[in-house]
Amino acid sequence: xxxxxxxxxxxxxxxxxxxxxxxxxxxxxxxxxxxxxxxxxxxxxxxxxxxxxxxxxxxxxxxxxxxxxxxxxxxxxxxxxxxxxxxxxxxxxxxxxxxxxxxxxxxxxxxxxxxxxxxxxxxxxxxxxxxxxxxxxxxxxxxxxxxxxxxxxxxxxxxxxxxxxxxxxxxxxxxxxxxxxxxxxxxxxxxxxxxxxxxxxxxxxxxxxxxxxxxxxxxxxxxxxxxxxxxxxxxxxxxxxxxxxxxxxxxxxxxxxxxxxxxxxxxxxxxxxxxxxxxxxxxxxxxxxxxxxxxxxxxxxxxxxxxxxxxxxxxxxxxxxxxxxxxxxxxxxxxxxxxxxxxxxxxxxxxxxxxxxxxxxxxxxxxxxxxxxxxxxxxxxxxxxxxxxxxxxxxxxxxxxxxxxxxxxxxxxxxxxxxxxxxxxxxxxxxxxxxxxxxxxxxxxxxxxxxxxxxxxxxxxxxxxxxxxxxxxxxxxxxxxxxxxxxxxxxxxxxxxxxxxxxxxxxxxxxxxxxxxxxxxxxxxxxxxxxxxxxxxxxxxxxxxxxxxxxxxxxxxxxxxxxxxxxxxxxxxxxxxxxxxxxxxxxxxxxxxxxxxxxxxxxxxxxxxxxxxxxxxxxxxxx
Amino acid sequence: xxxxxxxxxxxxxxxxxxxxxxxxxxxxxxxxxxxxxxxxxxxxxxxxxxxxxxxxxxxxxxxxxxxxxxxxxxxxxxxxxxxxxxxxxxxxxxxxxxxxxxxxxxxxxxxxxxxxxxxxxxxxxxxxxxxxxxxxxxxxxxxxxxxxxxxxxxxxxxxxxxxxxxxxxxxxxxxxxxxxxxxxxxxxxxxxxxxxxxxxxxxxxxxxxxxxxxxxxxxxxxxxxxxxxxxxxxxxxxxxxxxxxxxxxxxxxxxxxxxxxxxxxxxxxxxxxxxxxxxxxxxxxxxxxxxxxxxxxxxxxxxxxxxxxxxxxxxxxxxxxxxxxxxxxxxxxxxxxx
Numbered sequence: 001x002x003x004x005x006x007x008x009x010x011x012x013x014x015x016x017x018x019x020x021x022x023x024x025x026x027x028x029x030x031x032x033x034x035x036x037x038x039x040x041x042x043x044x045x046x047x048x049x050x051x052x053x054x055x056x057x058x059x060x061x062x063x064x065x066x067x068x069x070x071x072x073x074x075x076x077x078x079x080x081x082x083x084x085x086x087x088x089x090x091x092x093x094x095x096x097x098x099x100x101x102x103x104x105x106x107x108x109x110x111x112x113x114x115x116x117x118x119x120x121x122x123x124x125x126x127x128x129x130x131x132x133x134x135x136x137x138x139x140x141x142x143x144x145x146x147x148x149x150x151x152x153x154x155x156x157x158x159x160x161x162x163x164x165x166x167x168x169x170x171x172x173x174x175x176x177x178x179x180x181x182x183x184x185x186x187x188x189x190x191x192x193x194x195x196x197x198x199x200x201x202x203x204x205x206x207x208x209x210x211x212x213x214x215x216x217x218x219x220x221x222x223x224x225x226x227x228x229x230x231x232x233x234x235x236x237x238x239x240x241x242x243x244x245x246x247x248x249x250x251x252x253x254x255x256x257x258x259x260x261x262x263x264x265x266x267x268x269x270x271x272x273x274x275x276x277x278x279x280x281x282x283x284x285x286x287x288x289x290x291x292x293x294x295x296x297x298x299x300x301x302x303x304x305x306x307x308x309x310x311x312x313x314x315x316x317x318x319x320x321x322x323x324x325x326x327x328x329x330x331x332x333x334x335x336x337x338x339x340x341x342x343x344x345x346x347x348x349x350x351x352x353x354x355x356x357x358x359x360x361x362x363x364x365x366x367x368x369x370x371x372x373x374x375x376x377x378x379x380x381x382x383x384x385x386x387x388x389x390x391x392x393x394x395x396x397x398x399x400x401x402x403x404x405x406x407x408x409x410x411x412x413x414x415x416x417x418x419x420x421x422x423x424x425x426x427x428x429x430x431x432x433x434x435x436x437x438x439x440x441x442x443x444x445x446x447x448x449x450x451x452x453x454x455x456x457x458x459x460x461x462x463x464x465x466x467x468x469x470x471x472x473x474x475x476x477x478x479x480x481x482x483x484x485x486x487x488x489x490x491x492x493x494x495x496x497x498x499x500x501x502x503x504x505x506x507x508x509x510x511x512x513x514x515x516x517x518x519x520x521x522x523x524x525x526x527x528x529x530x531x532x533x534x535x536x537x538x539x540x541x542x543x544x545x546x547x548x549x550x551x552x553x554x555x556x557x558x559x560x561x562x563x564x565x566x567x568x569x570x571x572x573x574x575x576x577x578x579x580x581x582x583x584x585x586x587x588x589x590x591x592x593x594x595x596x597x598x599x600x601x602x603x604x605x606x607x608x609x610x611x612x613x614x615x616x617x618x619x620x621x622x623x
Numbered sequence: 624x625x626x627x628x629x630x631x632x633x634x635x636x637x638x639x640x641x642x643x644x645x646x647x648x649x650x651x652x653x654x655x656x657x658x659x660x661x662x663x664x665x666x667x668x669x670x671x672x673x674x675x676x677x678x679x680x681x682x683x684x685x686x687x688x689x690x691x692x693x694x695x696x697x698x699x700x701x702x703x704x705x706x707x708x709x710x711x712x713x714x715x716x717x718x719x720x721x722x723x724x725x726x727x728x729x730x731x732x733x734x735x736x737x738x739x740x741x742x743x744x745x746x747x748x749x750x751x752x753x754x755x756x757x758x759x760x761x762x763x764x765x766x767x768x769x770x771x772x773x774x775x776x777x778x779x780x781x782x783x784x785x786x787x788x789x790x791x792x793x794x795x796x797x798x799x800x801x802x803x804x805x806x807x808x809x810x811x812x813x814x815x816x817x818x819x820x821x822x823x824x825x826x827x828x829x830x831x832x833x834x835x836x837x838x839x840x841x842x843x844x845x846x847x848x849x850x851x852x853x854x855x856x857x858x859x860x861x862x863x864x865x866x867x868x869x870x871x872x873x874x875x876x877x878x879x880x881x882x883x884x885x886x887x888x889x890x891x892x893x894x895x896x897x898x899x900x901x902x903x904x905x906x907x908x909x910x911x912x913x914x915x916x917x918x919x920x921x922x923x924x925x926x927x928x929x930x931x932x933x934x935x936x937x938x939x940x941x942x943x944x945x946x947x948x949x950x951x952x953x954x955x956x957x958x959x960x961x
Binding site: 049244247259272290295297301305311312314316319467469472478486 | 674694695700
């Protein structure tokens, strides 16, 4: 939502309008560089002090056939002078680089929104590929509904870079910088961060660097000189808490959180991983941090990835594995092994649309029941979920704290929306970060036999490391005798061990914070959410409360075990609504555990909730 | 002042657990030889880890007084790889069987070998699934009648050592469970090799596949059916040591010594040959057409995976200094809110 103030006169003869915020989407062909342009606009807006939330949306194909509807790649950015939680529902501005991009994105543009199109791309062939019978720029409909700005972007970019002697193909690749320049002018942005980016990125290709610089400036100057724009816009810096900020994606924050957790627990980080969308960026990121003692192992498959992590955990490393749903399926047997071995291990699942290969590049939250129940035998594991890109940093440290305190593998859930989205992250002082103390038993030299399954008050067993004299012991997937860890088929021992392992996970509830609630302590409706729906649910409940609706919001970080005050909270409201990007998985857990008739708001379209969707459901349930 | 190391015996490597293999199983002999060679390696028990998968052989770690992981089916090489990367100071053994290593775990075996992780992989080959009570395995011969192949197996078997050599193995060897001195010496050679050692042990399952290796194990028959490889020596076999292997073009053939054929005419064994062709040719010699070679087929040096990885870690630290969290968080463009 953007509030406007009276226009002021600007230097360039245009008038400047103050906005509270704006939602902008760049859409083009997969090869048009929209993700790069979006990231640059994001970074520039963050450096201007705005709060930001982003939503990159791209196809699974690396290069779908040029100009087709399937090949459209988009990047949505919400930047604001206010604290924001979502990348925005409705677009205030849309840049469409070709007809296919216009067709697939136009419906999200608000009435009278700014529509910038590259009119050079609206030729017969491209129109046909986008299934347009006639040129939509020519029939007057768009002008009636939107502020249409037609830009001969291809020609203007080629002219701008003419002196660089590039091929036509190379010159056309600079168009995204032209589009960026135009947006920078429109939203009163500095070119400097992107100019610095160009210097660094194209340092070895001076001609390309200069061409991109020229295209960027040409776009900016075009805005200034053309008659097409009446106003430009300005968004004040956001009123964020004081501190130094960095703009982080969820996967980046996860990787940094993993490095931090290793340092804070005085461990070397080991990642066993197999490339999979949308988790691979964590592997890429971590492989760069070898001087932090990080060892990344790109395994031959998902099973070897977790297998290697189990071996590293036995050896005493901070062992982790990252994947997405299909990979988690393959890891399931090894997850059960890690569970019965009672070794600390992080299993990080960046969820995507399923089932099977599903929608690799789209978001979904449909792996909750898989990680809760998707193993043979009684095999409960703790589950925590990140709520936003920056939150990944904290959640993964918390997961490692739990894993080592309770000697248990912990599942960390994120999703494609969080992983690829970005937001400002206040950089913590390293002294603010909580240490994660770990104890290993020392040598035993009095001839006693070491007892690997003798438990402490939390029911955690000792983490004895190979190399320690006197602690030689064998662990395995067979049921083991309490205390000694020797293989045992004794019926009562099995019952005892199954109960003990379950109780150990349940005990974690005593070690985690109580659930917090935003809004009234009791009332008509509680919205209970988890994972990436945090932003939409937060904004929707805030707005509904402003409308006078009695609605509170609880967002779960801990999904297994639940915080110990959750039941009391749930029973303090007449109704409970669980919005989820699945067909009702947390809803099922809440119903089965508490016998509470929780209602669902469910969507599986590969897209996050819009704020409006959640608000409409809240209004309906409280009408 | 140097501390005196305690003298260990094979008993120091025995765990307190009762061994539960069937009486007469070939596994006992391999366990005994393993315990016997352990003291000679000069590695204390706490520095040794045995990792296994699933199957009769994979119970092995429970019987060794070292660290151990009894893993899941086929995945021991993966578990061992992660352990060795995290803890290059440990001596890591993988105990596996023909089903565990070559069926369900084929992928992991292949990649552990080609990476040359410093593991000692010992594969007990009994040409049958024992723990699941007698189905055919990837090394069972064609036509083998088992519980799951009542009309005979139509699965073409593979040669484990050919697989290992095809995966760029740096150490490949073979021995026989009852040939105890040879077995002990082969295990010792494997332990001393830096990089992945792959050892196939012909092992008798006296319950589900008794006598599968009789031609190689029986004292009366084995001299004519196996050929002990010695580096730099000609390939000679037979009770009277009167037969040898000669190359005819690129094809091996059996020849009788004497009558114009001298030792110098025979194929000489070279375990250090960089090209694996020679070792591969030996791995293709199968009974009954040929005597089956035992001993070290191939022992060459190549950097190990964990060494190379840890070298990169050291190099990164040297170049950029020990990683500092505060510096990490400043990567990219930052801004300050007052």
